Amino acid sequence: MPAPQAVPAALPQERRLVTAIPGPKSRELMARKSAAVADGVGTVMPVFAARAGGGVIEDVDGNSLIDFGSGIAVTSVGSSAEAVVRRAAAQLADFTHTCFMVTPYEGYVAVCEELARLTPGGHAKKSALFNSGAEAVENAVKIARVATGRQAVVVFDHGYHGRTNLTMALTAKNMPYKQGFGPFAPEVYRMPLAYPYRWPTGPERCAEEAAAQVTDLIDKQVGAGNVAAIVIEPVLGEGGFIVPAPGFLPRIAAYARAHGIVFVADEIQSGFCRTGRWFACEHEGVVPDLVTTAKGIAGGLPLAAVTGRAELMDAAHTGGLGGTYGGNPVACAAALGAIETMRELDLNARARRIEEVVRDRLGALREACPAIGDLRGRGAMMAVELVRPGTKEPDPRAAAALAASCHAQGLVVLTCGTYGNVLRFLPPLVIGEDLLREGLDILGGALARQ
Numbered sequence: 001m002p003a004p005q006a007v008p009a010a011l012p013q014e015r016r017l018v019t020a021i022p023g024p025k026s027r028e029l030m031a032r033k034s035a036a037v038a039d040g041v042g043t044v045m046p047v048f049a050a051r052a053g054g055g056v057i058e059d060v061d062g063n064s065l066i067d068f069g070s071g072i073a074v075t076s077v078g079s080s081a082e083a084v085v086r087r088a089a090a091q092l093a094d095f096t097h098t099c100f101m102v103t104p105y106e107g108y109v110a111v112c113e114e115l116a117r118l119t120p121g122g123h124a125k126k127s128a129l130f131n132s133g134a135e136a137v138e139n140a141v142k143i144a145r146v147a148t149g150r151q152a153v154v155v156f157d158h159g160y161h162g163r164t165n166l167t168m169a170l171t172a173k174n175m176p177y178k179q180g181f182g183p184f185a186p187e188v189y190r191m192p193l194a195y196p197y198r199w200p201t202g203p204e205r206c207a208e209e210a211a212a213q214v215t216d217l218i219d220k221q222v223g224a225g226n227v228a229a230i231v232i233e234p235v236l237g238e239g240g241f242i243v244p245a246p247g248f249l250p251r252i253a254a255y256a257r258a259h260g261i262v263f264v265a266d267e268i269q270s271g272f273c274r275t276g277r278w279f280a281c282e283h284e285g286v287v288p289d290l291v292t293t294a295k296g297i298a299g300g301l302p303l304a305a306v307t308g309r310a311e312l313m314d315a316a317h318t319g320g321l322g323g324t325y326g327g328n329p330v331a332c333a334a335a336l337g338a339i340e341t342m343r344e345l346d347l348n349a350r351a352r353r354i355e356e357v358v359r360d361r362l363g364a365l366r367e368a369c370p371a372i373g374d375l376r377g378r379g380a381m382m383a384v385e386l387v388r389p390g391t392k393e394p395d396p397r398a399a400a401a402l403a404a405s406c407h408a409q410g411l412v413v414l415t416c417g418t419y420g421n422v423l424r425f426l427p428p429l430v431i432g433e434d435l436l437r438e439g440l441d442i443l444g445g446a447l448a449r450q
């Protein structure tokens with residue numbers, strides 16, 4: 001079998017601007033989009049993709065953009081990794097679908113075996129596959145409820161878990177995710193998060209104080225015995241790339257264990273090498289009862305999973321879990337190709353190297369730029385939080401202006417955060433170091449002009 005190649009030879013790994021951004025063909029397509037696609041479906045950049053791979057996205061006008069977004073943390077192996085394309089294409093030619101619940105196929109089982117090997121903990125594990133992250137989170141809650149016979153679900157400030165009815169209820173941020181879309185699912189309780197930069201008494205005591213508040217609130221307001229699951233992102237994604245203060249996750253996991261609560265790590269954004277480990281929980285030695293995955297799992301094809309303790313996963317009656325497309329064979333083949341690529345190219349090491357380069361460059365910028373309130377993240381999941389200089393007041397306008405300036409120069413960056421004031425950097429883990437540095441230079445220039 002040929003070694004997987006992350007970067008297609010036919011796609012030059014360079015930034016190249018041949019028109020204004022967006023170019024004329026993208027403008028034409030945007031006009032068609034406006035007429036045919038619901039306005040509720042927004043785009044970060046009005047630029048239409050033609051090809052993508054490695055660290056670049058080539059648009060329909062022939063511009064080549066540096067990708068610091070990975071399609072929202074999805075294409076960690078690039079958008080056209082050789083092993084993903086080869087395995088998915090072979091599967092596509094064999095069959096596209098039978099429905100695993102009708103006549104099963106090996107790829108689904110092989111993905112579940114990989115998930116059992118790769119997720120934290122040496123216990124017996126099983127998995128079930130779905131189509132999207134939100135669907136995985138919904139199913140984790142179903143499993144926790146049926147296994148415990150309890151109903152309440154505990155989530156956190158700044159958390160993001162999806163856009164379906166239950167996951168909107170689990171998600172913290174109103175605009176744009178929830179506004180006007182209620183009523184939301186009941187029995188969801190939101191707790192304070194150990195957010196070091198914004199913790200009132202400072203970062204030192206943040207983990208301890210936040211954990212004490214959480215356990216006290218659960219005891220007093222919910223009753224630990226009523227809680228089916230605690231659902232948390234080990235590094236928060238849409239809520240602002242917040243790394244909970246060290247010690248917070250282990251404390252919450254220990255509390256869950258002591259009270260028979262299912263501890264669910266939502267690793268949909270942070271999993272699969274993104275933070276320099278297979279799963280972000282590993283940074284603190286936390287072993288979750290259930291792990292939800294999606295995004296990076298399948299090199300861009302839609303696939304999601306719930307993986308966890310076999311006795312929990314087996315609590316649902318036969319036929320209680322599933323879905324027509326869940327674990328589609330082409331998506332499973334792509335996942336096996338993505339995992340092969342992650343192993344062979346040691347993408348955990350690549351993510352750690354990306355963190356070094358980003359910290360080095362942005363750390364220096366931070367000294368010179370008082371608008372950068374915080375620089376944080378793990379691995380290739382890094383961000384800067386922008387504030388009004390001399391304060392901690394969030395500055396979403398600065399984030400939007402910086403993003404727009406980067407976009408105009410051919411760098412794809414995304415914003416996030418409860419206050420919309422965080423610029424996040426999620427390059428494909430296979431990006432070349434020269435492109436990474438060029439992207440950071442563009443960002444540095446934009447910050448200097450702020």
Ligand SMILES: *Cc1c(COP(=O)(O)O)cnc(C)c1O
Binds near residue numbers: 132137
């Ligand atoms: C993106 C995301 C989801 C939702 O995944 P979809 O595939 O968009 O449904 C859930 N949780 C986290 C942490 C995410 O980043």
